[in-house]
Amino acid sequence: MESPNTGMPIDGFPPHYKAGFISIVGKPNVGKSTLMNQLVGERLSIITPKAQTTRHRIMGIISGDEYQLVYSDTPGIIEPKYALHESMMEFVSSALEDADVVLFVVDPEDSPEGNVVVERLQGISTPILVLLNKIDLLDQEKLEIKAAQWQAAFPSAPVLPLSALNGFGTEVVMGQILARIPEHPPFFPPDELSDKTERFFASEIIREKIFELYQQEIPYSCEVVVAAFKEEPDIIRIHSEIWVERDSQKGILIGKKGEALKQVGIRARKSLEAFFGKQIFLELYVKVEPDWRRKKTTLKRLGY
Numbered sequence: 001m002e003s004p005n006t007g008m009p010i011d012g013f014p015p016h017y018k019a020g021f022i023s024i025v026g027k028p029n030v031g032k033s034t035l036m037n038q039l040v041g042e043r044l045s046i047i048t049p050k051a052q053t054t055r056h057r058i059m060g061i062i063s064g065d066e067y068q069l070v071y072s073d074t075p076g077i078i079e080p081k082y083a084l085h086e087s088m089m090e091f092v093s094s095a096l097e098d099a100d101v102v103l104f105v106v107d108p109e110d111s112p113e114g115n116v117v118v119e120r121l122q123g124i125s126t127p128i129l130v131l132l133n134k135i136d137l138l139d140q141e142k143l144e145i146k147a148a149q150w151q152a153a154f155p156s157a158p159v160l161p162l163s164a165l166n167g168f169g170t171e172v173v174m175g176q177i178l179a180r181i182p183e184h185p186p187f188f189p190p191d192e193l194s195d196k197t198e199r200f201f202a203s204e205i206i207r208e209k210i211f212e213l214y215q216q217e218i219p220y221s222c223e224v225v226v227a228a229f230k231e232e233p234d235i236i237r238i239h240s241e242i243w244v245e246r247d248s249q250k251g252i253l254i255g256k257k258g259e260a261l262k263q264v265g266i267r268a269r270k271s272l273e274a275f276f277g278k279q280i281f282l283e284l285y286v287k288v289e290p291d292w293r294r295k296k297t298t299l300k301r302l303g304y
Protein backbone atom coordinates (compact mmCIF):
# COMPACT_ATOMS: atom_id res chain seq x y z
CA MET A 1 0.00 0.00 0.00
CA GLU A 2 1.74 3.14 -1.16
CA SER A 3 0.78 6.41 -2.70
CA PRO A 4 0.78 6.15 -6.52
CA ASN A 5 2.27 9.66 -6.73
CA THR A 6 5.11 9.57 -4.25
CA GLY A 7 5.72 5.87 -3.48
CA MET A 8 5.57 6.86 0.20
CA PRO A 9 3.74 4.76 2.74
CA ILE A 10 0.11 5.61 3.43
CA ASP A 11 -1.29 5.50 6.98
CA GLY A 12 2.15 5.12 8.50
CA PHE A 13 2.99 1.55 7.51
CA PRO A 14 5.65 0.71 4.89
CA PRO A 15 4.87 -0.46 1.36
CA HIS A 16 4.68 -4.24 0.91
CA TYR A 17 3.82 -4.71 4.58
CA LYS A 18 2.50 -8.21 5.20
CA ALA A 19 -0.09 -9.26 7.75
CA GLY A 20 -2.09 -12.40 8.22
CA PHE A 21 -3.77 -14.94 10.46
CA ILE A 22 -2.12 -18.26 11.22
CA SER A 23 -4.24 -20.89 12.94
CA ILE A 24 -2.70 -23.73 14.92
CA VAL A 25 -4.91 -26.83 14.94
CA GLY A 26 -4.64 -30.52 15.70
CA LYS A 27 -5.64 -33.23 18.14
CA PRO A 28 -5.34 -32.64 21.90
CA ASN A 29 -1.86 -32.78 23.44
CA VAL A 30 0.22 -32.69 20.24
CA GLY A 31 2.01 -29.47 21.28
CA LYS A 32 -0.09 -26.67 19.75
CA SER A 33 0.23 -24.34 22.74
CA THR A 34 3.93 -25.09 23.12
CA LEU A 35 4.41 -24.13 19.46
CA MET A 36 2.36 -20.94 19.78
CA ASN A 37 4.46 -19.81 22.76
CA GLN A 38 7.69 -20.59 20.87
CA LEU A 39 6.55 -18.64 17.82
CA VAL A 40 5.39 -15.66 19.84
CA GLY A 41 8.25 -15.79 22.33
CA GLU A 42 5.90 -15.38 25.29
CA ARG A 43 4.15 -17.83 27.56
CA LEU A 44 0.64 -16.86 26.46
CA SER A 45 -0.96 -20.30 26.34
CA ILE A 46 -0.94 -22.63 29.29
CA ILE A 47 0.67 -26.03 28.73
CA THR A 48 0.13 -29.22 30.70
CA PRO A 49 0.64 -32.92 29.99
CA LYS A 50 -3.16 -33.37 30.10
CA ALA A 51 -5.44 -33.30 27.04
CA GLN A 52 -7.94 -30.44 26.58
CA THR A 53 -6.00 -27.89 28.56
CA THR A 54 -6.73 -25.11 26.05
CA ARG A 55 -10.42 -24.15 25.95
CA HIS A 56 -10.35 -20.92 23.98
CA ARG A 57 -9.02 -19.44 20.77
CA ILE A 58 -6.07 -17.38 21.99
CA MET A 59 -4.33 -14.97 19.68
CA GLY A 60 -0.62 -14.29 19.93
CA ILE A 61 0.54 -11.31 17.90
CA ILE A 62 4.05 -10.63 16.57
CA SER A 63 4.63 -7.24 14.98
CA GLY A 64 7.78 -6.38 13.06
CA ASP A 65 8.81 -3.59 10.70
CA GLU A 66 7.77 -5.62 7.67
CA TYR A 67 5.08 -7.97 8.87
CA GLN A 68 2.49 -8.76 11.53
CA LEU A 69 1.69 -12.38 12.27
CA VAL A 70 -1.48 -13.13 14.22
CA TYR A 71 -1.32 -16.69 15.55
CA SER A 72 -4.36 -18.44 16.98
CA ASP A 73 -3.88 -21.29 19.42
CA THR A 74 -6.99 -23.48 19.57
CA PRO A 75 -8.46 -26.33 21.62
CA GLY A 76 -7.60 -29.83 20.39
CA ILE A 77 -10.15 -31.22 17.95
CA ILE A 78 -12.42 -33.82 19.59
CA GLU A 79 -15.95 -35.23 19.35
CA PRO A 80 -17.98 -32.88 21.61
CA LYS A 81 -19.47 -34.55 24.69
CA TYR A 82 -21.16 -31.54 26.29
CA ALA A 83 -21.91 -27.87 25.64
CA LEU A 84 -18.44 -26.70 26.70
CA HIS A 85 -16.88 -28.96 24.06
CA GLU A 86 -19.27 -27.60 21.42
CA SER A 87 -18.10 -24.05 22.15
CA MET A 88 -14.48 -25.22 22.10
CA MET A 89 -15.01 -26.71 18.63
CA GLU A 90 -16.66 -23.49 17.46
CA PHE A 91 -13.44 -21.67 18.40
CA VAL A 92 -11.57 -24.11 16.14
CA SER A 93 -14.01 -23.48 13.28
CA SER A 94 -13.68 -19.71 13.56
CA ALA A 95 -9.88 -20.00 13.56
CA LEU A 96 -10.01 -22.15 10.43
CA GLU A 97 -12.34 -19.72 8.68
CA ASP A 98 -10.07 -16.73 9.36
CA ALA A 99 -6.78 -18.41 8.52
CA ASP A 100 -4.38 -17.35 5.78
CA VAL A 101 -2.22 -20.31 6.77
CA VAL A 102 -3.13 -23.38 8.81
CA LEU A 103 -0.49 -25.06 10.96
CA PHE A 104 -1.65 -28.64 11.36
CA VAL A 105 0.33 -30.06 14.29
CA VAL A 106 0.69 -33.83 14.60
CA ASP A 107 2.81 -35.91 16.96
CA PRO A 108 4.39 -39.36 16.66
CA GLU A 109 1.24 -41.02 18.06
CA ASP A 110 -0.89 -39.45 15.36
CA SER A 111 -1.56 -41.02 12.00
CA PRO A 112 -3.56 -39.92 8.94
CA GLU A 113 -5.81 -43.01 8.86
CA GLY A 114 -9.29 -42.48 10.29
CA ASN A 115 -8.21 -39.07 11.54
CA VAL A 116 -11.09 -36.60 12.10
CA VAL A 117 -8.78 -33.62 11.70
CA VAL A 118 -7.46 -34.84 8.35
CA GLU A 119 -11.01 -35.19 6.99
CA ARG A 120 -11.78 -31.70 8.18
CA LEU A 121 -8.66 -30.13 6.62
CA GLN A 122 -8.86 -31.88 3.28
CA GLY A 123 -12.00 -29.85 2.57
CA ILE A 124 -10.42 -26.40 2.92
CA SER A 125 -8.54 -24.36 0.33
CA THR A 126 -6.29 -22.46 2.78
CA PRO A 127 -2.55 -23.29 2.57
CA ILE A 128 -1.61 -25.92 5.17
CA LEU A 129 1.74 -26.74 6.74
CA VAL A 130 1.86 -30.19 8.32
CA LEU A 131 4.14 -29.98 11.36
CA LEU A 132 5.46 -33.26 12.64
CA ASN A 133 6.11 -32.33 16.27
CA LYS A 134 8.00 -34.06 19.10
CA ILE A 135 10.67 -35.38 16.75
CA ASP A 136 12.98 -35.43 19.77
CA LEU A 137 11.07 -38.65 20.60
CA LEU A 138 11.74 -40.27 17.19
CA ASP A 139 14.80 -41.84 15.58
CA GLN A 140 15.67 -40.96 11.99
CA GLU A 141 14.11 -44.07 10.48
CA LYS A 142 10.74 -43.60 12.22
CA LEU A 143 10.78 -39.92 11.37
CA GLU A 144 11.14 -40.71 7.68
CA ILE A 145 8.29 -43.24 7.78
CA LYS A 146 6.00 -40.76 9.56
CA ALA A 147 6.91 -37.92 7.23
CA ALA A 148 6.13 -40.09 4.19
CA GLN A 149 2.69 -41.03 5.64
CA TRP A 150 1.76 -37.41 6.18
CA GLN A 151 3.10 -36.36 2.80
CA ALA A 152 0.87 -38.96 1.15
CA ALA A 153 -2.18 -37.58 2.99
CA PHE A 154 -1.32 -33.96 2.09
CA PRO A 155 0.48 -34.17 -1.28
CA SER A 156 0.69 -30.42 -1.87
CA ALA A 157 1.58 -29.32 1.69
CA PRO A 158 5.10 -29.09 3.11
CA VAL A 159 5.65 -31.63 5.91
CA LEU A 160 8.11 -30.10 8.35
CA PRO A 161 9.85 -31.76 11.33
CA LEU A 162 9.57 -29.87 14.59
CA SER A 163 10.35 -29.99 18.26
CA ALA A 164 8.26 -27.20 19.73
CA LEU A 165 9.57 -28.03 23.19
CA ASN A 166 13.14 -26.97 22.41
CA GLY A 167 12.44 -24.72 19.43
CA PHE A 168 13.97 -26.97 16.78
CA GLY A 169 12.43 -26.26 13.36
CA THR A 170 10.50 -23.12 14.30
CA GLU A 171 12.62 -20.86 12.06
CA VAL A 172 11.85 -22.98 9.02
CA VAL A 173 8.17 -22.84 9.94
CA MET A 174 8.36 -19.04 10.23
CA GLY A 175 9.93 -18.78 6.76
CA GLN A 176 7.21 -20.99 5.24
CA ILE A 177 4.51 -18.90 6.94
CA LEU A 178 5.94 -15.61 5.67
CA ALA A 179 6.02 -16.95 2.12
CA ARG A 180 2.24 -17.50 2.35
CA ILE A 181 1.09 -14.30 4.09
CA PRO A 182 -0.53 -11.62 1.88
CA GLU A 183 0.40 -7.97 1.67
CA HIS A 184 -1.90 -6.19 4.07
CA PRO A 185 -1.71 -3.39 6.64
CA PRO A 186 -1.42 -4.55 10.27
CA PHE A 187 -4.62 -5.70 11.98
CA PHE A 188 -3.55 -4.75 15.51
CA PRO A 189 -1.52 -1.91 17.06
CA PRO A 190 2.18 -2.89 17.11
CA ASP A 191 2.41 -3.18 20.91
CA GLU A 192 -0.57 -5.53 21.25
CA LEU A 193 0.46 -9.06 22.24
CA SER A 194 -2.89 -10.79 22.32
CA ASP A 195 -6.64 -10.32 21.91
CA LYS A 196 -7.15 -11.51 25.47
CA THR A 197 -7.25 -9.43 28.66
CA GLU A 198 -5.02 -9.54 31.73
CA ARG A 199 -7.93 -11.09 33.65
CA PHE A 200 -8.09 -13.87 31.09
CA PHE A 201 -4.39 -14.65 31.45
CA ALA A 202 -4.68 -14.56 35.24
CA SER A 203 -7.51 -17.11 35.16
CA GLU A 204 -5.60 -19.33 32.72
CA ILE A 205 -2.50 -19.36 34.93
CA ILE A 206 -4.60 -20.42 37.94
CA ARG A 207 -6.32 -23.08 35.83
CA GLU A 208 -2.93 -24.42 34.74
CA LYS A 209 -2.05 -25.14 38.37
CA ILE A 210 -5.32 -27.02 38.85
CA PHE A 211 -4.41 -29.16 35.82
CA GLU A 212 -0.99 -29.82 37.34
CA LEU A 213 -2.14 -30.65 40.86
CA TYR A 214 -5.35 -32.68 40.48
CA GLN A 215 -6.21 -35.89 38.69
CA GLN A 216 -9.02 -37.43 36.66
CA GLU A 217 -12.18 -35.35 36.27
CA ILE A 218 -11.24 -32.52 38.65
CA PRO A 219 -9.35 -30.29 36.18
CA TYR A 220 -12.12 -30.70 33.63
CA SER A 221 -14.83 -29.85 36.18
CA CYS A 222 -13.15 -26.59 37.11
CA GLU A 223 -13.48 -23.13 35.70
CA VAL A 224 -11.56 -20.14 37.03
CA VAL A 225 -13.34 -16.80 37.20
CA VAL A 226 -11.32 -13.73 38.13
CA ALA A 227 -13.82 -11.61 40.06
CA ALA A 228 -11.49 -8.69 40.78
CA PHE A 229 -8.17 -7.62 39.25
CA LYS A 230 -6.85 -4.42 40.82
CA GLU A 231 -3.53 -3.06 39.71
CA GLU A 232 -1.80 -0.77 42.21
CA PRO A 233 1.63 0.82 41.78
CA ASP A 234 3.52 -1.99 43.53
CA ILE A 235 1.10 -4.89 43.55
CA ILE A 236 -1.75 -6.53 41.68
CA ARG A 237 -4.63 -7.76 43.85
CA ILE A 238 -6.50 -10.70 42.34
CA HIS A 239 -9.67 -12.21 43.77
CA SER A 240 -10.58 -15.38 41.95
CA GLU A 241 -13.33 -17.97 42.14
CA ILE A 242 -12.80 -21.58 41.19
CA TRP A 243 -16.05 -23.11 40.02
CA VAL A 244 -16.71 -26.81 40.39
CA GLU A 245 -19.79 -28.82 39.46
CA ARG A 246 -20.45 -30.69 42.73
CA ASP A 247 -19.91 -30.48 46.51
CA SER A 248 -17.65 -33.55 46.44
CA GLN A 249 -15.36 -31.80 43.98
CA LYS A 250 -15.23 -28.75 46.22
CA GLY A 251 -13.98 -30.97 49.04
CA ILE A 252 -11.25 -32.49 46.88
CA LEU A 253 -10.18 -29.10 45.57
CA ILE A 254 -9.82 -27.61 49.05
CA GLY A 255 -8.27 -30.74 50.59
CA LYS A 256 -7.60 -31.56 54.24
CA LYS A 257 -7.30 -28.35 56.24
CA GLY A 258 -7.19 -26.43 52.96
CA GLU A 259 -3.77 -27.87 52.15
CA ALA A 260 -4.51 -28.71 48.48
CA LEU A 261 -5.96 -25.31 47.63
CA LYS A 262 -3.03 -23.68 49.37
CA GLN A 263 -0.68 -25.40 46.94
CA VAL A 264 -2.69 -24.04 44.02
CA GLY A 265 -2.35 -20.56 45.50
CA ILE A 266 1.40 -20.83 46.07
CA ARG A 267 2.14 -22.08 42.55
CA ALA A 268 -0.29 -19.69 40.89
CA ARG A 269 1.10 -16.67 42.69
CA LYS A 270 4.63 -17.55 41.57
CA SER A 271 3.59 -17.88 37.92
CA LEU A 272 1.39 -14.78 38.06
CA GLU A 273 4.32 -12.77 39.40
CA ALA A 274 6.55 -14.03 36.58
CA PHE A 275 3.89 -13.26 33.96
CA PHE A 276 2.93 -9.78 35.14
CA GLY A 277 6.39 -8.86 36.45
CA LYS A 278 4.86 -7.56 39.65
CA GLN A 279 4.04 -8.64 43.19
CA ILE A 280 0.71 -10.46 43.39
CA PHE A 281 -1.82 -10.76 46.20
CA LEU A 282 -4.05 -13.72 45.37
CA GLU A 283 -7.30 -14.82 47.01
CA LEU A 284 -8.95 -18.07 45.91
CA TYR A 285 -12.52 -19.04 46.68
CA VAL A 286 -14.19 -22.32 45.67
CA LYS A 287 -17.79 -22.20 44.54
CA VAL A 288 -20.20 -24.94 43.44
CA GLU A 289 -21.96 -24.08 40.18
CA PRO A 290 -23.91 -27.22 39.31
CA ASP A 291 -23.34 -28.53 35.76
CA TRP A 292 -21.71 -25.34 34.47
CA ARG A 293 -20.15 -27.29 31.59
CA ARG A 294 -23.56 -28.23 30.22
CA LYS A 295 -25.43 -24.93 30.61
CA LYS A 296 -25.41 -22.77 27.52
CA THR A 297 -26.31 -19.52 29.31
CA THR A 298 -23.65 -20.01 31.99
CA LEU A 299 -21.08 -20.85 29.32
CA LYS A 300 -21.97 -17.72 27.45
CA ARG A 301 -21.34 -15.61 30.56
CA LEU A 302 -17.96 -17.32 30.86
CA GLY A 303 -17.00 -16.30 27.32
CA TYR A 304 -17.61 -19.64 25.59
Ligand SMILES: Nc1nc2c(ncn2[C@@H]2O[C@H](COP(=O)(O)OP(=O)(O)O)[C@@H](O)[C@H]2O)c(=O)[nH]1
Pocket residue numbers: 027028029030031032033034035046047048049050051052053054076133134135136137162163164165166
Ligand atom coordinates in the same frame (compact mmCIF):
# COMPACT_ATOMS: atom_id res chain seq x y z
N1 LIG B 1 8.96 -34.42 23.86
C1 LIG B 1 8.24 -33.36 23.44
N2 LIG B 1 7.15 -32.96 24.14
C2 LIG B 1 6.46 -31.89 23.69
C3 LIG B 1 6.84 -31.16 22.53
N3 LIG B 1 5.95 -30.16 22.35
C4 LIG B 1 5.05 -30.27 23.36
N4 LIG B 1 5.35 -31.29 24.18
C5 LIG B 1 4.64 -31.73 25.41
O1 LIG B 1 3.35 -32.22 25.07
C6 LIG B 1 2.40 -31.91 26.09
C7 LIG B 1 1.22 -31.15 25.50
O2 LIG B 1 1.66 -29.88 25.06
P1 LIG B 1 0.65 -28.71 24.72
O3 LIG B 1 1.41 -27.63 24.08
O4 LIG B 1 -0.17 -28.36 25.94
O5 LIG B 1 -0.29 -29.45 23.65
P2 LIG B 1 -1.70 -28.97 23.05
O6 LIG B 1 -2.76 -29.68 23.83
O7 LIG B 1 -1.67 -29.45 21.63
O8 LIG B 1 -1.78 -27.48 23.17
C8 LIG B 1 3.15 -31.10 27.14
O9 LIG B 1 3.54 -31.96 28.18
C9 LIG B 1 4.35 -30.57 26.37
O10 LIG B 1 5.47 -30.31 27.18
C10 LIG B 1 8.03 -31.59 21.82
O11 LIG B 1 8.47 -31.02 20.82
N5 LIG B 1 8.69 -32.69 22.33
Ligand SMILES: [Mg+2]
Pocket residue numbers: 032033034045046053054074075076
Ligand atom coordinates in the same frame (compact mmCIF):
# COMPACT_ATOMS: atom_id res chain seq x y z
MG1 LIG C 1 -3.20 -26.31 24.13
